[in-house]
Amino acid sequence: MKIKNGIQLLHTYLYGKADPEQKARVEKWYESLDDSAEMNEDLAAVKQQLYERTRAELDADSKVVPFYKTAFFRATAAAILVMCMGGMYLLIKSTGTNNTTVEVAPQILQDIAAPAGNKAVLTLADGTTIILDSTATGAFATQGNATVAKLNDGKIAYNAAGTTKPAVVQYNKLSVPRGSRPMQLLLADGTQVWLNVASYITYPTTFTGTERKVEITGEAYFEVAHNKSMPFIVKRNEMEVLVLGTHFNVNTYDDEELFRVTLLEGAVNVSDGSTEPKAIKPGQQATLKPGHVKSIKVLNNIDMDEVMAWKNGWFNFNSLQVTDIMRQIEKWYDVDVHYQGKPGDKHFTGIVSRDNNVSEVLKIMESAGIRFKIEKKNITVLAKQE
């Protein structure tokens, strides 16, 4: 059978469904280029770079348990759900007092789009700042023993060359401002970090000594490379999360009442220096009230989809008040939120893609009679008139 369309032919070939004639065509085409043609390339540099990135992927392999399964299934499940509903949100439920609904004309005249790109900034040990979005892929800096590179998928990766210890441990800082997409970071030990919007992390460029310690503000998800002899510690003020190799999410925004550490796989210890560290198991969440001693609590049966929604591209509101939701909106859409009157204590539940304009997210609350006014980068929540 003769296939005219090249794309279709390749599809047939790649799925092993090509007949001999089709196979022969694709293979003749594949071999039709001249392999001996000159290349204007620094082959020695390519050799080194390619070796390092391949080695880094293999090393990460042997240390980190793949995350794909759960992430993939959750994302797919969520996507299918949304497609089934054919719309933006799945479920809108409002509970609480005062359920008199009034028809209101929509107040949204302007709209604000979701962040299109990444605005992450890297601060090197000497204080130089680098806007990562405009940096070309490939290695762009050397920090002590480590090369810093931007990979094709936009991820920033540290690669420690050699085994000699650096004279001084150097620290870098990665910041993701408001109104930016999350950023992925591969540390020199193979640990992977996803940094949420309005967050930053400070970390050594190579890990030496008896522990691997990083400090964060805001929210990050970690897949820590296993290393029994060098525990990994995530620090935020008085809180320390100690791990050996595992997957967990840390939410420590300043404008939230509690710090939350949620465990997906493995085991971690959470401490605040005032009591014995508390061990948590997968599916549990430790909360800690910043500035208070002995405030660590362990919660069971945590909804992981809700906790990890940010990383998978969703807003997942599970019985949240208007103010809780607006705090998430402020960071993602980089807006300032104002209140006119009291927003009330209704609770809202809903799932919306983070790619939507802000108006789609606000619809979840509008259906319960709450109105919003958008002016440039300001959103005013208008309390319902009694």
Added chain:
Amino acid sequence: MPESLTDKVLLLATDEQIAFELLYNRYWEQLYKKAFHRLGNSDDAQDVVQEVFVSLWRNRHKIEVENTLAPYLFTALKYCIISQVYRKAKKGITVPLSIEELERIEVSTEELLEFKELQMIVNNEVANLPDRMREVYRLSRIEHLQVAEIAMRLNLSEQTVKNTLTIALKRLREKLARYSTICLFMI
């Protein structure tokens, strides 16, 4: 570790870091050049070569090779490159190995005959293998089963399956060597 070691020995060497580096040094340039000429830029070329080496290393205990890894690596590279071209074409991106050229390319009757003939030669040689050997070869190469699965199905030890497969491949290579190197990519 001496550089004179064969690919097969390196694949199973216990000092995996050094073994990997030696194999990398042996093949990276040929693979990279082939990828670069087809994809047209260093980033994409590095992506596919990385994919090939990573998959080689992840599967190194499952791969059955005669002495050289070249057929395995170049076949893997071909699939990686073609799927990369396919993905790009769907987005409307053109690379040197272009869809337009694919749509233009014609296979002459002689070429097709030669191709079919080569496939037939391979099939014939496979058919000439002793029953047990042919069955092991078929399960491994056509059904892509792991050695452990084949061993279970045929009620053999894993070592026997490995040995049988090695002998089968060796026999096929010897028989096919006089035809064309293309045949070696087919088994």
